[in-house]
Amino acid sequence: MSTRQRVLGACRTLGLFALARRLTSGGLRIFCYHGISLDDEHAFQPKLFMRADTFRSRMELLASQGYVVMTLDDALAALDQNRLPPFATVITFDDGWLGTGTQAAPILAQLGFSSTLYVTTHEVVEEVPVLSVALAYLLWRGRTGRIDLGTWFPDEPTHSLSSALQREQLAERLKLRLRNEARSGVLAALERIAGQVGVDWPLFERSSMMRLMTSSQLASLEEQGMSLELHTHTHRMPSDERAAVEDEIRKNRDVLVPIAKRELCHFCYPSGEYDPRHFEWLRALGIRSATTCKAGFTYRNTERMALPRFLDGQNISTVEFEAELSGFLEIMRRLRGLIASRAAPAH
Numbered sequence: 001m002s003t004r005q006r007v008l009g010a011c012r013t014l015g016l017f018a019l020a021r022r023l024t025s026g027g028l029r030i031f032c033y034h035g036i037s038l039d040d041e042h043a044f045q046p047k048l049f050m051r052a053d054t055f056r057s058r059m060e061l062l063a064s065q066g067y068v069v070m071t072l073d074d075a076l077a078a079l080d081q082n083r084l085p086p087f088a089t090v091i092t093f094d095d096g097w098l099g100t101g102t103q104a105a106p107i108l109a110q111l112g113f114s115s116t117l118y119v120t121t122h123e124v125v126e127e128v129p130v131l132s133v134a135l136a137y138l139l140w141r142g143r144t145g146r147i148d149l150g151t152w153f154p155d156e157p158t159h160s161l162s163s164a165l166q167r168e169q170l171a172e173r174l175k176l177r178l179r180n181e182a183r184s185g186v187l188a189a190l191e192r193i194a195g196q197v198g199v200d201w202p203l204f205e206r207s208s209m210m211r212l213m214t215s216s217q218l219a220s221l222e223e224q225g226m227s228l229e230l231h232t233h234t235h236r237m238p239s240d241e242r243a244a245v246e247d248e249i250r251k252n253r254d255v256l257v258p259i260a261k262r263e264l265c266h267f268c269y270p271s272g273e274y275d276p277r278h279f280e281w282l283r284a285l286g287i288r289s290a291t292t293c294k295a296g297f298t299y300r301n302t303e304r305m306a307l308p309r310f311l312d313g314q315n316i317s318t319v320e321f322e323a324e325l326s327g328f329l330e331i332m333r334r335l336r337g338l339i340a341s342r343a344a345p346a347h
């Protein structure tokens with residue numbers, strides 16, 4: 001257990017979480033999840049993937065402590081009208097990973113929780129694994145050995161895969177080499193790498209690991225109360241190219257609107273990276289809210305084009321999650337902000 005976890009545990013025992021919960025009951029809590037593991041993905045990237053049983057325990061905590069889970073659209077409308085219920089909470093998922101549908105959705109349905117799912121659509125249309133993550137995962141699976149890509153790329157030497165940095169750099173180079181390949185070329189390349197790192201490719205493909213959901217899977221989730229929303233087509237949001245941003249969102253909408261069968265007006269910045277210049281661009285596209293990956297609660301006066309969210313993952317312990325959920329960490333952030341503003345020189 002880390003020092004941070006021990007300190008937070010002591011604060012909980014002293015009743016500070018319960019106090020924070022009362023003080024912050026009027027703030028909207030927005031949580032962000034990515035993938036739920038189908039196998040060992042949480043060991044590979046614990047910020048990106050969570051075990052299904054961890055996700056279940058989080059949701060059961062929300063239910064047992066009386067948090068009011070709402071869709072983002074309902075919560076923002078309630079905030080506008082000054083009628084947000086106490087302990088209002090929104091659950092969001094990014095990207096559209098298969099495990100969101102097969103693992104998380106049944107847990108949410110059992111508890112009667114609605115949620116919001118921001119979908120990036122290129123891999124949905126192409127029906128290929130998410131290349132950057134699939135490459136990184138396969139190299140991670142081979143982390144105790146070496147890989148020889150020489151017959152394929154003569155300028156790539158034999159690599160040891162034991163260093164995380166070298167794996168990351170190799171995955172990035174391979175992604176660049178493969179970015180213009182057609183679907184069959186991408187799958188052939190991944191199969192070749194899988195063979196080199198000892199991953200059973202037919203089994204990997206049958207499990208649909210590192211894949212997003214198909215259009216029909218997304219459509220069935222929308223019917224179950226998981227609202228589909230926008231996340232760009234290729235997970236890209238340039239801050240200096242308005243036309244490229246418009247193109248990303250238009251393509252994203254072209255795929256998702258026929259699936260959701262309604263207009264889509266909520267957006268999530270890919271990788272949480274945003275620029276204040278985006279706000280006006282998004283508003284002009286009819287977008288009413290945009291979420292980031294910066295922790296914080298949402299209030300009536302929070303900028304709608306930069307809504308904060310807490311990123312939950314397998315790397316977050318139960319006590320850290322409870323500290324966020326209760327509002328204890330929110331109060332700490334506000335105190336830190338207050339101290340920083342007092343310490344800043346006056347202009």
Ligand SMILES: [Zn+2]
Nearest residue numbers: 094095270271
């Ligand atoms: Zn994303």
